[in-house]
Amino acid sequence: MSKILDNSYYDLLITTALAPTYDTGDNITYLNRQNSLLHIPIGTPNPCDLGRHSYSSFPTLYVQTSTVSLERSGVNTVQNNPNLALFGRGVLVAVIDTGIDYSHPAFRNSDGSTRIVSIWDQTVQTGTIPTNFTFGSEYSREQINTALNSEDPLSVVPTTDPIGHGTAIASILAGSPNEEQSFRGVVPQAEYIIIKLKEAKESLKSLLFVPASKVCYQETDILLGIRYAVTVAERNNSPMVICIAMGTSQGSHSGRGPISDYLDHLTLLPGNGVSVSAGNEGNNQRHYFNATAAPPFYNDVELRIGEKDTMFSLQIWSFSPSRITIDISSPNRESTQPIFPTLDQCRRFSFIFNQTTIYVNNTIFEGKTGDQMILLRFNNPLPGIWYLRIQATTNEPFTFHSWLPSGDLLSNETFFLNSNPDTTITAPANSRHPLTVTAYNQNNSSIVPESGRGYTRTGLIKPDIAAPGFQITCAVPGNQYGTATGTGAAAAHAAGIIAMVFEWAIVKENYVRMTGNDANRLMIGGAVRNPAYSYPNNIWGYGQVEVNQLFERLITQ
Structure with a gap:
């Protein structure tokens, strides 16, 4: 068994430059240029293993950040404009979450074929491991289409989403329309990269005093998911938007850490957008x-x-x-x-x-x-x-x-008892350059109460923007539709808008050097701001996202 899957090993974060000094042949997992994992045998578990090894060397634990309004954020107006008509064509959207119900109509073209370019399921070990990775199973578009045309799809591509969170987030971002359900994702012509995260090791949960029954995910598996998405986008030579609808309250809340550093780097490169949920800790008194x-x-x-x-x-x-x-x-x-x-x-x-x-x-x-x-x-x-x-x-x-x-x-x-609702944005949403998205109720323009609030512990202005996040219509496994509420849903909505910007700028060659950070600034500039508030502020960021104003500013000469 790969040591990254073996519960009798700790996964310790180390600097990649030091990895060769520890390497014994099978005890290192490369994450990226900055960080790698060192797998060390646990032996007899002891809570004070955290102390013998530093706190910062152990991965943090992430949870999901969600539990219908395209018109309110101006998406329909832009898509109905024949000079724009931006539906995400030519853009990849990567969802790093709990998986996907790939047979759902929300993820299929009108001819029934899949809109998924590839899936990396970290939980299944019976398929082909992705190149330059050490575990999990990769499924291509061709394999998924073969599965969809078979009597038993799961016998061909055995990946599912038992929790449903990843299916919901992916559908809000780019789901195919369903008029009967009054449903449509923000960019229904974008194509997907799906990463299904494995659950955190029991040994790590035990060390951090998280009950075994709780579902959570390791920071390092998310980091690997990001790297996988980058490799697929490079292989397809396409711009990409990553959506992370998960968060953690562990850490310094200052925008430092392996995922934050990686996302900061990516967002400054052309064709890489990142949308991250602000978390739902605003009213939990934590x-x-x-x-x-x-x-x-x-x-x-x-x-x-x-x-x-x-x-x-x-x-x-x-x-x-x-x-x-x-x-x-x-x-x-x-x-x-x-x-x-x-x-x-x-x-x-x-x-x-x-x-x-x-x-x-x-x-x-x-x-x-x-x-x-x-x-x-x-x-x-x-x-x-x-x-x-x-x-x-x-x-x-x-x-x-x-x-x-x-x-x-x-x-x-x-x-x-004397809690403070501020500085409750979860990591990695307190990173400097990714778009940090909070959620508002599109029916009455009020903030969703549980939305994480800024600023960061070191005073960085976060969140960046508010997007619709209250009872958003979404796909759920089993060909059903439901709703999702929370900053995860809002981050998915905002990720779709970044994809629209990338389609206009890169796919349509209006500005091929567009970075994720550029797209974020454009969204901030075009946001709707209530004159009753001063901006930026720690609840709304720079205001409510509004795509029509964004493109009016962009294309008006």
Whole structure:
């Protein structure tokens, strides 16, 4: 078995330049020019393996970011203009998600043939592994068409989407029209690259205190999916738009990390667009912020832990040059006493009068940012209100953020009592150059309440733009149609608009050097802005996407 699939190995992120020094023949998986994976045997699992190996070397865990309005964003107006008529022809759209129901009419041409160029299913190991990759199965357009013409398609191309999220996102982006369902994707003549992600390794979930029953995905598998999409687009010599409708609250929220760095690079190249959902953490009460400017230099955080959450993690990030300690008190007032920052120490605390165990990594500097990071991992916590005293090691002002896990990795019974809805955009949406998309209700022009809010922890202006994201009609597996709500749906909508820009600029040769960043700036420039607000702001970004204004500005001489 490939070690990237083997649950008895950790997948550690290393710099690709160092990979040859670790390579023993089968323990390295190349990701891109910046990063590779080093597979090391776990042996006897120990939560303090995170400490022996740095936090930044372990992949983060991602969750989905979604649960009908083309006219509202101006798409119909542009497509009905005979001088534009932009439907995504000649553009590839890559969806990196939970797979696709490839037999659904939303992904087929009028003659019944597929609109999918290729599928890489990371979960199936019986087919042909893509060139220069080490696992999964690749299915070509020809194989998919053969399957569609057979009595049992899954016997030919055995890839499915049991969750349905990837099918929904792909259909909102570029689904073929269905008049009976009042459905049409934004660019129904674009063609697809589909990457079905394998679920995260149980060993990684266990290390990060994520229950085994929770569905989530490894950062590194998404990174491989991006690389696969790039290789297919290069092979087809076509412009491409990548849609990532997933996110994580792990990490520094500063736009740093392997996926962010890769997407930043791609978005600055001609013909590569990236649309990323802002996440749905805006109203979950899972973010806490404090700036202590005057004595006494400490702050007490109140965290309510619900009965359903028997294991989870929490992160605290401070800003240099201050250094902070943490003292954790249970609802019955047992305390760890102050825990001081160290280079790589992992400490275990067991409480006498309850069954709680807490692992604490108070790291002087995290590898990607250089900032102090405190990681708390709770096992069997006593339900009730816990108290976290954050205190400066010296009598000076300090500032910190804290985040709980995103999505359904945590129940709604666990939250900060004095939470802050800002700085809740999930990674990689806090990257600098990709288009970060929040969701609004197209029926009443209000923001969808759960939409992640900016800015980033370091003040970068995010989100960039708001797109329709409330009960958007979409395809669901089994030839059915439903709706999707959330920033994932909005990101899919915005990805379709980037594809329209690429068709006009690159396919129709009006501006063949168009980059994803160029397209983003055009969308921001053409956005609708409510005079009641000042822009940019941390909820709406630069306003609501409006394609008609975008092209009016672009083609008006």
